[in-house]
Amino acid sequence: MKDQASHAARAGIGLGSAIAVAISWSLNKSIVWAVIHGVFSWFYVIYYVFTRPGGLSG
16 A cells, blocks of 8 residues: 555655646636646645635635
């Protein structure tokens, strides 16, 4: 199991990127935007949480 996690980390796949891509795809249905948001990863996820209704800002 540890070997799989280190392999994914070496490949550049992170939890933040995966969440950002999933959010972006569900909103935009665009591969280009999904890749861009995947690069920004956690920054996009935090932005999404604060700007969406029902997020942290209420």
